[in-house]
Amino acid sequence: MSQNVLGTNVITQIGILVNDIEKTSQAYAEFFGVEKPKWFWTDTVDVAQTEYMGKPSEARSKLAFFDMGSLQLELIEPDQHPSTWRDHLNAHGEGPHHIAFVIEGMKEKIAVMEAKGMKLIQKGEYTGGRYAYMDTFPQLKVMLELLENDK
């Protein structure tokens, strides 16, 4: 049996692309009987240092989170700059975009996955950590996001 590439099998987040985060947040809040969370922008480019397909991008998204049992459901409304969020939304419309895992050792995990033919699509920083979207679609039929939080 092979080793677990990520060192975890705990899905911590499901990310869903939307066109109107206000409207969809309101629908979730009503359906699940919770307060509508405030959405917020991902960090500006100086903090986020976003790279999409190997190039710096000013892309940002509005994000809103709902606690759904042991994981979070993340609504994502991207701006118009190039990103996996914007391109996926344009190509496929609204709907699920990724599942996320909290990992340790981002650089090493990315290297191991790239050696398996799973390409780094987008990466960036956020206050307290960093993320990477990996193109695992050919193998796993869903995109994975790696999240690494500083200790």
Next chain:
Amino acid sequence: MSQNVLGTNVITQIGILVNDIEKTSQAYAEFFGVEKPKWFWTDTVDVAQTEYMGKPSEARSKLAFFDMGSLQLELIEPDQHPSTWRDHLNAHGEGPHHIAFVIEGMKEKIAVMEAKGMKLIQKGEYTGGRYAYMDTFPQLKVMLELLENDK
């Protein structure tokens, strides 16, 4: 604040449509370092009593499950009979199909959701319970599956 329609916010399952359950199961098993689970067919029509878009259907799928933290990831390879699985796969290709919640009182939940404009797409029985796929895509940007297990 409104009441939680489902009486739960715990996502118990993520369902992913695939063309080749053997191949994708193998990829998951290798990536997450687990044994490849055996897939199995959903029940035959006499047990499943599947209804798709209000009509009986002989549709079946091959299913394989992976434990991913507190929830299951379900791979679904549908046969060629009419079903949400087959139609979604034909229309959108491989990828996420639904998120599932374990509920109580299936008939009542379906009625409440239909009153909100969320249509029943497909329902059926399995040993020990029953399921319903509800078209929540317009509101929640993902399809919900309700699961009710006998006590």
